[in-house]
Amino acid sequence: xxxxxxxxxxxxxxxxxxxxxxxxxxxxxxxxxxxxxxxxxxxxxxxxxxxxxxxxxxxxxxxxxxxxxxxxxxxxxxxxxxxxxxxxxxxxxxxxxxxxxxxxxxxxxxxxxxxxxxxx
Amino acid sequence: xxxxxxxxxxxxxxxxxxxxxxxxxxxxxxxxxxxxxxxxxxxxxxxxxxxxxxxxxxxxxxxxxxxxxxxxxxxxxxxxxxxxxxxxxxxxxxxxxxxxxxxxxxxxxxxxxxxxxxxxxxxxxxxxxxxxxxxxxxxxxxxxxxxxx
Numbered sequence: 439x440x441x442x443x444x445x446x447x448x449x450x451x452x453x454x455x456x457x458x459x460x461x462x463x464x465x466x467x468x469x470x471x472x473x474x475x476x477x478x479x480x481x482x483x484x485x486x487x488x489x490x491x492x493x494x495x496x497x498x499x500x501x502x503x504x505x506x507x508x509x510x511x512x513x514x515x516x517x518x519x520x521x522x523x524x525x526x527x528x529x530x531x532x533x534x535x536x537x538x539x540x541x542x543x544x545x546x547x548x549x550x551x552x553x554x555x556x557x558x
Numbered sequence: 559x560x561x562x563x564x565x566x567x568x569x570x571x572x573x574x575x576x577x578x579x580x581x582x583x584x585x586x587x588x589x590x591x592x593x594x595x596x597x598x599x600x601x602x603x604x605x606x607x608x609x610x611x612x613x614x615x616x617x618x619x620x621x622x623x624x625x626x627x628x629x630x631x632x633x634x635x636x637x638x639x640x641x642x643x644x645x646x647x648x649x650x651x652x653x654x655x656x657x658x659x660x661x662x663x664x665x666x667x668x669x670x671x672x673x674x675x676x677x678x679x680x681x682x683x684x685x686x687x688x689x690x691x692x693x694x695x696x697x698x699x700x701x702x703x704x705x706x707x
Contacts, residue, residue: 506657507573507628547655548573549614549624 492529496537504534506541509550515542520552565665567601567632574645574654575618576625578611585625588648589673592629595644601633604668608675619652630659632668 496502505511515523515530515538522542525535545551576585585608593603609626618624631637638656645654 544655544657546615548575548626548653549616549618552615 494529494531494534496534497531504537504541506544506548507550509545512538512542512545512551516551518555520555566662567634567665568658569604569630569632569660569663569668570638570641570656570658571628571630572638572641572645572654572656573626573628575614575652576627577619577650577652578621578623578625580625580650584650585627588650589627591648592641592644595641596631596633596637599633599637599640601631601637602665602668602670604630604632605671606630606673608673610675610677624652632663632665 496504515528517523522539525532528535528538530538542551546553576588589606593606596603607628607630609628611623611625613622614624631641638658642654642656645651
């Protein structure tokens with residue numbers, strides 16, 4: 439599951455709050471210890487600075503359906519301020535992210551999910 | 559041909575919110591009224607689900623709680639407009655939403671089911687971590703183990 443990346447491009451120190459670098463390897467990279475991933479060089483150039491490939495949970499589990507009535511499932515895709523978590527964070531595929539977004543909007547109409555949370 | 563035998567309809571669901579203080583007999587009355595509407599328009603109600611009084615995410619009609627009712631029914635496209643028009647006329651209905659679930663369903667294939675009442679979903683209020691640091695499956699680990707920089 440965890441795919442160590444190449445790390446040939448060192449991300450900026452303040453590389454965003456969303457963890458665009460895997461925190462567990464930040465130290466390694468800075469010290470130049472790359473032995474744990476030295477044999478991997480095939481697919482470089484694509485993703486940079488990401489810790490692991492995230493898998494769409496709806497693709498991984500075919501039985502799982504996006505359901506706007508399932509509050510607890512939908513919560514997973516909301517920030518504590520009530521915003522929809524973007525695809526690059528949640529790891530959803532495009533199709534399922536669309537479904538999730540629609541479902542969240544439906545749930546908001548029914549007051550199952552908040553439109554916004556003033557102070558979280 | 560045999561096309562007269564099969565009636566293809568659509569499956570819809572409508573969730574509507576009632577004011578929390580609505581008495582039970584009025585809830586039943588609304589239910590029967592809606593069932594009559596669906597019947598009149600040539601559809602049929604598969605089931606009503608009383609999802610109980612739940613806390614809403616924001617105040618609805620100045621109240622923190624609402625009674626969630628869910629209705630699953632089949633019918634032709636014009637039915638939803640009529641259904642929602644009736645919902646609008648009922649004063650204790652505060653919110654509603656209809657969703658089409660399926661197209662081209664055989665009318666006779668769906669049987670009428672008994673009305674159900676489910677326990678309201680109790681949500682636990684637990685503090686959530688900042689999502690950048692969430693360690694649940696599928697999310698990035700946070701920055702706590704950042705190297706020296």
